[in-house]
Amino acid sequence: MRVLVVGGGIGGLALGAGLRRRGFEVAVFDRDTDVAATGGYHITLDGRAQSALREMVAPQIMRRLLASALRLRDRDAFWDRRGRLLGRGPDLSGDAGVDVDRVTLRVLLAEAVGDDLRLGRTVSGVDRDGDGVPRVLFADAAPASADLVVGADGTHSLVARHLAGGPTNSPAGIIGFSGRTLREDLSPGERQRLGTRSGLAVGPRGAALYVGFLDPVGNAALDAPELRMSVTTGPTYIWGAMFPESAVTDSLRGLRQGALRAALVGRFRERGWAEHTLELLARADPHSVAAYRFNAASTRAADLAPWPAGRITALGDAVHATPPTAGMGAGAAIRDAAALLRHLGDVADGGTAPVEAVARFEAGMRRRGGEILTLAMRTVRLVLATDTALGAAATAATTPLLAAAARLRR
Ligand SMILES: Cc1cc2nc3c(=O)[nH]c(=O)nc-3n(C[C@H](O)[C@H](O)[C@H](O)COP(=O)(O)OP(=O)(O)OC[C@H]3O[C@@H](n4cnc5c(N)ncnc54)[C@H](O)[C@@H]3O)c2cc1C
DSSP: OEEEEEOOSHHHHHHHHHHHHTTOEEEEEOSOSOTTSOOOOEEEEOHHHHHHHHHHSOHHHHHHHHHTOBOOOSOOEEEOTTOOEEEEOOOOTTOOOEEEEHHHHHHHHHHHHGGGEEOSOOEEEEEEOTTSOEEEEESSSOOEEOSEEEEOOOTTOHHHHHHHTSOSOEEEEEEEEEEEEEGGGSOHHHHHHHTTSOEEEEETTTEEEEEEEEOTTTSBSSOOGGGOOOSOOSOEEEEEEEEEOOHHHHHHTTOOHHHHHHHHHHHHHHTTOOGGGGHHHHTSOGGGOEEEEEEEOOSOGGGSSOSOOOSEEEOTHHHHOOOGGGSOHHHHHHHHHHHHHHHHHHHHTTSSOHHHHHHHHHHHHHHHHHHHHHHHHHHHHHHHHTTSHHHHHHHHHHHHHHHHHHHHHO
16 A cells, blocks of 8 residues: 655554554655754653554663653742742643654654655645546645555645645734743742643733753753764743734734844833843843644534545544644644554554545544644634633732642642
């Protein structure tokens, strides 16, 4: 069976690795020319995503991944805009989840796909030939035919758009800004407040700041320094600021580096954030600061992959584009890939017809997509709610009480 995968991001590479390992004929096409020269900060892989990965890559790749991944041990923190602690997330001591640089994950997966990964190949469309055989089209090369075509081409997927007859997601109403700040660049007070944990601060009038801590060198999930290949080489905060979309926040998207960083600090300051909480942004590496729009598919599983099963399908963000607010988009793409691989294994064993296998895979993907979107949209809705007059008043009134309660608990 010959499978062509459009998109060599996280889901497409995971699938390509798994298909190759199981002896399928596979090619993965990505428009990028270098898998390491890609955007991205850290990716969270929960226990289910790691189990799925183990099905698709060799044990040595998994070991190298875990030697480069951080296992978070401290409970997440929730702060208000003054930096006061409002509460803590659940105990993480039994949690299998790890955080890893997106670049590291992608490079390792690309290695597992080997020469079945074709870089610098921009796909211009998909269709079927006169006999109904699916094909991948290129602007600058002849079409390639396959038994199955899989669109793993991300949020703006042309494969999923072809199948659905239109976009599969829309803007979620939030603009995100991300950046990296070295822990050593912060004042001792902020270092202590932020600690070695992730956290979220939400203020009135639609301003929120997620802070992720990454230090795979000091806290690797697998203590094997000789296998380490993390891009992050020292204690680093990877942060994501969120604002509701508006003409004003939209205009920030045109700014770059230091100018964007300064404008962001200004937006938080206008909303009454304490000066010390903005150190994280003000001392970020200016080259790391970037803006992006959150897109989201429907939270209703039944709305996802709204096409009859056939020999062209899609997975990951192409189907269930998910804002990063739950840290589950990449894990879900990996789990999609593992599920498709399992169902295609049934075809290879002669037990299932290909279209039936795709139908079963898509049913599971709809459930998974609905679950992660529901979680991710909770934070999006919370941020949007604080932007209403009532929401702003409620946030301003309740956060001091929550902060006082948190102080008493300590
Ligand atoms: C640059 C970038 C940075 C990201 N950073 C983060 C992050 O820091 N944290 C986080 O949680 N999530 C991040 N994400 C999102 C996260 O990677 C995805 O949510 C998740 O991996 C889902 O994986 P996917 O395989 O469905 O899509 P993606 O990982 O987005 O991969 C899609 C791939 O398809 C390729 N592609 C698209 N169209 C075409 C075409 N026409 N022809 C050929 N190739 C095509 C793209 O080059 C890309 O490699 C990032 C995504 C990207 C693209």
